[in-house]
Amino acid sequence: MQYDPIKRSLGKVFNQTPALRKLFYRLLDLLLLRAWHVRKELKNLPLSADCSILDAGSGFGQYTYRMSRLFAKSNILAVDVKEEQIADCNRFFAQINQSDRVRFEEADLTKFVKPEAFNLVLSIDVMEHIEEDVQVFKNFYHSLKPGGVVLISTPSDQGGSDVHDHDHEEGGVQGFIDEHVRDGYNIQEIEDKLKSVGFTRVEARYSYGCPGKISWRLSMKYPIQLLGVSKLFFILLPFYYIIAFPVSAVLNYFDVKGTHASGTGLIVKAFK
Template sequence: MQYDPIKRVLGKAFNRTPFLRKVFYSLLDMLLLRAWHVSRELKKWGKSHSGKELKILDAGSGFGQYTYRMSRLFPLSQIKGVDVKEEQIADCNQFFTRIGKGEQVHFEEADLTKFNESEVYDLVLSVDVMEHILEDEQVFRNFNASLKPGGVLFISTPSDQGGSDSHDHDHEEDVHGFIDEHVRDGYGVTDIREKLERAGFSDIDVRYTYGKPGKISWRLSMKYPIQMLGVSKIFFVLLPFYYLIAYPVSALLNYFDVHGKHETGTGLMVKAEKPSK
């Protein structure tokens, strides 16, 4: 089973109107545990940057989910989203223009291994991107160069403890289906910290996500529904009834995962700062 085709089907279904697109973003924010972790970090960082005019880069913007969240969290910000997929760039530019955010938010096609805008951004966010890029240290150097002194980088990525969007090794065929597009199975804590240090970052905080509560939640909220949709689209009709039962449990598990400390986990949440001059 491939994960991206299911996401594209869902994206197309919810992209009929701006309202449905916003509903889609809200559903992703509710269901994706990584969105819970990213949102918590952004809110914590935002407390010390309230009311400031910020420059933000969404590095690997995809559907624009996190760009939309940041445009609301930081209304005075200027946000650029970059992605290698031309069709997604055009789609996101069209959507954000339609909802009146065209002056605040802009999307461009870009290769992160070549992206470098000297000391432009206060914040760089990269969610589920680095596991797709072989030349990761070059990208980390580009992020560092593009940040202002004192700027912050947030990364959400799979760990080497069974990550790469599988989060479950019960069935080997499932694992391969979920990680076909990844160039590495995940990062070790020491590995990504050392790479970021070599790229020029300091004050690096790396913590595990998708601990025991998150693994269960992921199966309930994402893995099982996606598997059902992979069997037949008729399950679109049944999904609302499934989530009426599953989501309260999943949300509680997400809360424990976000607010707990995990000795291991299948995801990583990374914060790194560019030293001030």
């Protein structure tokens, strides 16, 4: 299954007004376990309110919006390869009067470098889509100011995003996520790659442990699969989440608070 058609369908629903867009961001923050982990890490980073930030692979702009609120005087550059999302996000941030310090640009991360321009580089669910990952890590390193940090969320090699959970179809086998160029990172592998480009300290931990894996299926996998079958499930989604969300929220809490010997996701911080 591919995410993009579902994303576009959701975008059409929630992009009609700025209020609906904010609601969409809020729902993603509540439902996505990775958002819980990223929120925890961002709050604990030693960054000033007026820091300079790169959102590397900004997508819908969910994390750009969160950082614009968390770091109230920051300047944020958000980049992505999808031109329509760039235009859409620039339009939204202009509507909420934030375009003076938040802007979106189209960019290829394998080529994008702004020497010593940022205190923080955020990369959420991006690296699993890029073959030339070491080149991107090198670009991140050169784009950070001394003392800066890159924060990465990506699938691990323990079955991230159910890449090993295949749906058998006529003519072949297709995973839940078929847009990835790698199944996920081993902790030692990503640490070694980041250190090879110059990062002096790397901290990596598993996310999506046992509680998180169950939560992800309840809050994301099953609803998206049903939406892929029929858009009529949009009507039933609120009723589904009335039952599923309280369970997922408790599971998310334990996943964020716990330490996991293994997990299908990785949270990685690398310091320059």
